[in-house]
Amino acid sequence: MNSVLAAQTLLTAGDGGLDDHLSRYGRLPSLDGSQIVGLARDAELTGRGGGGFPMWRKLAAVAAAGTPAVVIANGAEGEPVSGKDRLLLTRKPHLVLDGLHLVALATGARAAHLYAPAALLPRLRESLAARGRAGLDKLPVTLTAAPDAFVSGEESAVASAIAGRGAVPADKRVRLVETGTLVQNVETLAHLALIARYGAGWFLSSGTFLATVSGAVARPSVVEARYGVPLGDLIGAAGGATENLRAVLVGGYHGGWVPADPALPVTREALAPFGAAPGAGVVVALPAHACGLVETAKITQYLAGQVAGQCGPCVNGLPRIAGTLADLAAGRPRPGLPGEAARLAALVTGRGACRHPDGTARLVLSAMRAFEADVAAHLNGRCLATGGRL
Numbered sequence: 001m002n003s004v005l006a007a008q009t010l011l012t013a014g015d016g017g018l019d020d021h022l023s024r025y026g027r028l029p030s031l032d033g034s035q036i037v038g039l040a041r042d043a044e045l046t047g048r049g050g051g052g053f054p055m056w057r058k059l060a061a062v063a064a065a066g067t068p069a070v071v072i073a074n075g076a077e078g079e080p081v082s083g084k085d086r087l088l089l090t091r092k093p094h095l096v097l098d099g100l101h102l103v104a105l106a107t108g109a110r111a112a113h114l115y116a117p118a119a120l121l122p123r124l125r126e127s128l129a130a131r132g133r134a135g136l137d138k139l140p141v142t143l144t145a146a147p148d149a150f151v152s153g154e155e156s157a158v159a160s161a162i163a164g165r166g167a168v169p170a171d172k173r174v175r176l177v178e179t180g181t182l183v184q185n186v187e188t189l190a191h192l193a194l195i196a197r198y199g200a201g202w203f204l205s206s207g208t209f210l211a212t213v214s215g216a217v218a219r220p221s222v223v224e225a226r227y228g229v230p231l232g233d234l235i236g237a238a239g240g241a242t243e244n245l246r247a248v249l250v251g252g253y254h255g256g257w258v259p260a261d262p263a264l265p266v267t268r269e270a271l272a273p274f275g276a277a278p279g280a281g282v283v284v285a286l287p288a289h290a291c292g293l294v295e296t297a298k299i300t301q302y303l304a305g306q307v308a309g310q311c312g313p314c315v316n317g318l319p320r321i322a323g324t325l326a327d328l329a330a331g332r333p334r335p336g337l338p339g340e341a342a343r344l345a346a347l348v349t350g351r352g353a354c355r356h357p358d359g360t361a362r363l364v365l366s367a368m369r370a371f372e373a374d375v376a377a378h379l380n381g382r383c384l385a386t387g388g389r390l
């Protein structure tokens, strides 16, 4: 897949330095705020942090908020099976910083922040110093360490961390953009930096997304492709499946299980019937000998442990969902199973201060659909994946 990509993409070779960046991409053209919003709109650029929201709408809302804007590049990447943002920040930090500079211009921001894992901060500090010496950025960028936790990249948690209150999600009834705060994923910003140089038309025909492909593949890696790429090509770009596959998790721990159909296009529309979406580009191949219920039980257990402890659906609901999945995985039948998983999932959806319960519920519901035959077999004491008794 990589071979069909144009040269102006995110993951071409690069040492991360400013000289390399400028010789490869040149300086940003001079653009005003409305031109930047127009480019994001015409390019149909959507967020790469998971939600897939049109960037230009957020830019326009923050610019119109009537308060001094704050722009934040979100490189937290709390998702354990994602590695694309770390790779991007290591290989192409200046595209991210160009994008941050552009959204600051578009919103009239008075403060710009880059939020990233602590291990990346020393290199990023050097990148900022190099830009300062070259006179690139008018607005200084503040670096903040993102704690290593699943919810630390949720946008209200990001804003809270930047404000020094800790990376804990806040009340979602207050829309962040209305407070003049823009949080964009680092990959979204890097795409904007390319669009500013090559145009919206170029992005519509050649723009890409980053996918982190892992599981039963020969070379777990970050792959760059275009939306619509067949699932099999993404897996092929990571060296191909190492064995027959049972299913594929698309969109990460808040995503959904889809059939291991190599022809399935990776688009919102094609994935929607399975309760999945491209999200932040996570693809995990589940080998045929592994049980989807056991995998989902492990992930749900992890997610139940990653809560900020503020809201009922997380504190009470997620551990109960995890317990239900554990019973299903172990084949411990009891009255109410398996309907209980779906009932609890519906109960927590939309009830938290952030979307952590919704994402967890989505994963569980997709597992109930994708592994329906496994559920029936487990309740009869048999596992289809291992072929043995439970």
Ligand SMILES: Cc1cc2nc3c(=O)[nH]c(=O)nc-3n(C[C@H](O)[C@H](O)[C@H](O)COP(=O)(O)O)c2cc1C
Residues within 6 Å of the ligand: 046, 047, 048, 049, 050, 051, 052, 053, 074, 075, 076, 077, 078, 079, 150, 151, 152, 153, 154, 155, 156, 183, 184, 185, 186, 188, 189, 354, 355, 356, 359
């Ligand atoms: C529990 C949870 C965790 C999240 N973690 C991240 C993350 O690590 N990085 C990220 O960019 N977005 C994350 N998001 C999405 C952000 O809330 C937000 O939508 C995103 O940063 C906006 O940028 P985008 O529009 O460019 O995608 C998370 C959302 C939820 C509900």
Ligand code: SF4
Residues within 6 Å of the ligand: 151, 168, 169, 170, 306, 307, 308, 309, 310, 311, 312, 313, 314, 315, 351, 352, 353, 354, 355, 356, 357
């Ligand atoms: S919904 Fe869960 S993760 Fe989100 S703020 Fe509430 S307790 Fe924390």
